[in-house]
Amino acid sequence: MGTIRKRGEYQFQAQVRRLGYPAQSGTFETRKDAEKWVRAIEREMDTGTFVPRGEAMRTTIRVLGERYLAERVASMKGERQERQRVNRVVEKFGDFNLSAVTPAMIVSWRDELATKLKPQTVQHYIVTLGRMYKAAAVDFGIPLPLGNPVGSVRIPAVKNERDRILSAAEEKALFEALEKSRGKHLENIVRIALETAMRRGEILALRWENIDLKRQLAYLADTKNGDARTVPLSSRAVAVLKSLPRPLDGGLVFKTSLTAVTDGFQRAVKRAGIADFKFHDLRHCAVSRLAGKLSMHELAKVAGHRSPRSVMRYYKEDPDDLVRKIG
Numbered sequence: 001m002g003t004i005r006k007r008g009e010y011q012f013q014a015q016v017r018r019l020g021y022p023a024q025s026g027t028f029e030t031r032k033d034a035e036k037w038v039r040a041i042e043r044e045m046d047t048g049t050f051v052p053r054g055e056a057m058r059t060t061i062r063v064l065g066e067r068y069l070a071e072r073v074a075s076m077k078g079e080r081q082e083r084q085r086v087n088r089v090v091e092k093f094g095d096f097n098l099s100a101v102t103p104a105m106i107v108s109w110r111d112e113l114a115t116k117l118k119p120q121t122v123q124h125y126i127v128t129l130g131r132m133y134k135a136a137a138v139d140f141g142i143p144l145p146l147g148n149p150v151g152s153v154r155i156p157a158v159k160n161e162r163d164r165i166l167s168a169a170e171e172k173a174l175f176e177a178l179e180k181s182r183g184k185h186l187e188n189i190v191r192i193a194l195e196t197a198m199r200r201g202e203i204l205a206l207r208w209e210n211i212d213l214k215r216q217l218a219y220l221a222d223t224k225n226g227d228a229r230t231v232p233l234s235s236r237a238v239a240v241l242k243s244l245p246r247p248l249d250g251g252l253v254f255k256t257s258l259t260a261v262t263d264g265f266q267r268a269v270k271r272a273g274i275a276d277f278k279f280h281d282l283r284h285c286a287v288s289r290l291a292g293k294l295s296m297h298e299l300a301k302v303a304g305h306r307s308p309r310s311v312m313r314y315y316k317e318d319p320d321d322l323v324r325k326i327g
Contacts, residue, residue, distance in 0.1 A: 002038030004031060016041045022052055051145040053099060059142060061101065061132070062094035067140060068132050077224070085128040093129075098136060099145060103152045110153065119156040126155050164281040165288060170274050177272040183264035185254045188240050190265065190282060195237035197286035197303045199224055200261060200279050209250035213238055220304075229304050 002016045007027065014034040016024045024041055028034040044050035065086050073082050092109055093101050106126065113122045130150030136142040166174065178187040192203055202220050210219040216233040223229060233241070244253065265279045287303050294302065300311045 002042060004034045004038065006031075014038050016045075018042075018045055021045055021050060022054070024053065026053075026057075051143045053143075053145045055142045056098040056136075056144055056146075057100075059098050059136070060094060061096055061098065062090050064098065064132055064136055064140075064142075065090040065094065068135050072131075072135050072139065081124075082128060085125055086132065088125055089129050089132065098133070098142065101149050103149045106149055106153045110156070114156065120158045123156050123158055126150060126153065162278075162281060162284060164277055164284065166274075166277070166281075166285050170272070170277070173272040174268060174274060177268040180271070181264055181268050183256065183260060185256050186261065186264045186268070188244065189254055189256075189261060191240050192237055193279070193282040194286050194289075195234045195240070196231050197283050197290060198231060199283060199304075201258065204252075204254055204256065204258060204261065206253040207250060208246055208253055211241065211253070213241060223304050227304065229301070231302060 002014060004012055004014045007013045010029060012028050012031050012034040014026050014028065014037055016038055026034070026037050028037065041050065069083060069086055073079055073086065076082050093105070096105075106129065110122060110126055113125060127150075130148060133144065133148040133150060137144050137148070174190070175187065178190060181187065189200075189203055192198065193200070196203075196218070198206075198218075198220070202223055205220070205222060206218060210221065211217070211233075213233075216235075216238055218231045218233055219228070220231060221228050241253070262279060269277050283303075287299065290299055290302060296311050299305075303311070305311050
């Protein structure tokens with residue numbers, strides 16, 4: 001049975017105590033609000049849908065953000081970016097408790113961000129807020145009586161797939177420019193990228209002890225999507241690796257930084273007079289070439305794609321060929 005008592009001149013404290021449930025209490029400005037709250041709590045207890053509100057109401061987004069940064073973000077691959085997004089979330093909602101942030105508030109923030117930022121950046125911020133709520137419920141055991149407010153918010157759709165392919169003339173010009181590059185490993189890194197479809201970070205993480213030149217295989221223990229995979233090496237890729245000094249004690253194949261590769265590559269692209277081409281486009285070139293040799297399942301395994309949709313765009317069948325195949 002719920003009880004309500006007056007506290008001071010303008011506050012009413014409501015309590016609900018029932019066997020089998022933790023005691024619930026709340027403070028309200030009017031008796032009417034207190035009575036509505038009591039009825040709602042008792043109705044949920046009667047129907048078996050009650051979820052404790054206390055911890056969610058005591059925990060602010062700021063406090064959740066601090067715990068999320070300490071316990072979850074530190075182990076993420078994109079730690080720096082996620083940390084920046086959490087700070088932006090806290091800047092906006094930090095003083096609100098977990099039960100106070102509503103879908104309408106998030107929609108308003110989404111629309112506000114959209115006036116200044118690209119859709120993908122807006123998407124990242126909203127998704128990060130959703131991850132924080134999920135961590136609260138799943139990792140930190142905080143009951144969310146109203147659920148995750150991000151769940152009912154439409155997240156901006158992002159279409160940023162690139163289909164930039166090097167022409168034969170552009171590829172020739174690129175390697176001529178790479179030969180003049182100051183970067184010791186840059187030309188070989190680009191050749192490996194075009195032959196294997198590995199991502200830039202995966203190439204820089206390659207270790208000699210994980211490469212079997214006889215079997216033409218390279219093992220990637222840590223990839224972007226978190227799954228290890230074994231990449232087959234073409235004869236050209238093997239030739240590149242055989243041309244490099246291989247220390248007896250193993251270690252990294254290419255001892256250089258992500259920034260050095262990115263900057264050096266962009267300088268080479270500029271010298272070659274190639275427009276609108278980024279290092280990651282090398283992966284698209286490589287996967288497109290492999291699509292002519294491998295089945296969709298094989299291509300997904302080699303490139304490390306989880307989604308069939310990601311692989312589908314590399315297959316551009318001629319309708320006449322399809323007619324011939326089905327007879």
